[in-house]
Amino acid sequence: MSASTFMTDAALPPAPVLSYGPVVLTVAGRPADLQIRVTLPVSGTDLPVILLSHGHGNSNNLSSLNGYAPLANLWAARGFVVIQPTHLSSKTLSHLHADAAEGPMFWRSRAEDMTHIIDRLDEIETTVPQLAGRMDRESIAVAGHSLGGFTAALLLGARVTDPENGQAADLTEPRIKQGVLLAAPGRGGDILTGVMAQQVPIFRSMDYSTMATPALVVAGEKDDSRHFTEMGPEWHADPYHLAPGSKTLLTLFGAEHGLGGISGYDAAETTDENPGRVAALGELSAAYLRSQFRPGDNAWQEAGDALATGPDAFGRIESK
Template sequence: MKNKTMHKTLLALLLTTAITGCSDPELPLAKPLNAEASQMAQIPFLQQGEFAVVTHRDLVVPESQNQRELELSVFYPKQGQNHPLIFFSHGNWSSKDKYDNVINYWVSHGYVVIAPNHLDCCSQVTGIVNSLRYGNFGLIENRVKDFSYLIDHYSELEQLLPALKGKGDINHIALAGHSFGAFTAQQFGGAGTLNTDDKSYHFYSDPRVKAIVALSPPGPMFDEITAQSWQKLSTPTFNTTGTWDLDKYFFTDWQMHKMAFDSAQPSNNYVLVTQGADHYLGNLICRPEREAAPQKDALMMLNATSTAFLAAYLKQDEQAKTFLQNGRLKDLTAGFSTVEYR
């Protein structure tokens, strides 16, 4: 059965390569951010936080009996102790070090972030080779194993990096990710993955995870992520997307990225939608090498609202929660960004 999965994966990759000459989908009109300074000042967490950011990019967790070697980047505030923990999952073929524009913002507001490289990281070649080796389901499952191991063995990370000791609070955890990594994060909140070998959904929900931040999560993808994947997602979740968040291969309608919001359990479930925001915010996350204009206003909205969500669910900030739920962002930004809640 593994060979069958590998062949299907290879076929999908070949088909993707074959259609590279297809034209990009037509982008809808998108209004720019046009708001008064007095209105913008009413958006919480709109400015960089007070904490200085300390970064370590060379931490290696040794291979063990149950876990492969893991390369990590670790980010934490220079000041203070017992900050909530965020475990961050990169997008397919991307890496742990291409999301600084988001991660540093969270850390500046008082969070510790742990970001590993997954098996599909770092290049198209590596991603394809490991897709053929493990299959789609295998890559998805290994991503979950990476984070389960890191949460289980967090105290060992403190031993590997003594400066980290006492910085993070293991009792207040969020899972976050972008694209393929957003689905990884959602799995810890109850999203299911279809194993095409045994024809059943597999679930990895973890009650230790109190919040999910899913940046541009996928809609149905390959055979393993389906329209039914989010029906048991119940952990408080903040999804993001934009009206240019589409491509010619998988998601020709940006609203497919909203499927997790639309179909999950109505339990503290949010989605940020921003005018003209694409999958990479131009070149600000995941693909900094893209020849695309940076979408700085979209990043500002994502950073502010995701930080408000984290404050609401990891720091019990009721004012932040009220802001996310009352719909004021749409009025304050003249429709540039909206937060829906259900």
């Protein structure tokens, strides 16, 4: 086990990116077409892919393919193809929520959206300008914030019990090789005593003991989700502590649930706006994934070499 404290280097020069959307995929049985946004660097080949799952916020558009630009743009600038779906839980599709069996969270559909995207990378590649032949389909990661972190965890191997039929649900996607969990929910069980725990029963069965896929877990030091649990901010570190295999925990000092404002530029719902924190998170997560996908790439090592203590530190890193 190693632990360090880090601060960011000077920002790298901005790199141009392209963003294209919506790409519309018709999925049999889905009550609405699956719409996605694709963000990619202007140049480069053999680009790893990040599937980015939005959260379940109160805004009209951030919880959709139109959100999370601070991360999507930075990741693309660092050499990734970022694909963002609008899940059925999005407020932009609220007309579907009242009568749908899975609504309003659509927990199973959210994970299935990502599998549909991987299944149809050929179609996406031919639709998006300047994308053809540039994706590395053997290097696919999933990232998600809040409810999106729950979605990512299911794809990485975490298990839940379907509240409708009482059966275990395994939505693991073996084509996804790495993950980034951003302010994801922690364990289920009796520690879920808040008012929202009754409204999101699927969280009560959350089990990380089967999530063996390597992942970076990001938790805010002040992300105290009392509406779910009295456990405190440590709840969001559960995916690191309870899951087996190679895991890294990034704890962001002073960060609340928005982790500095990752869901959108100048988003009013961000309670802890800090562009420096968002930049640090984006750079470190990109470095983590690059080094995971490219053995011998020293991006993560270089990030580790820049770790330092002091009043300007953004957080700490632990690995197991």
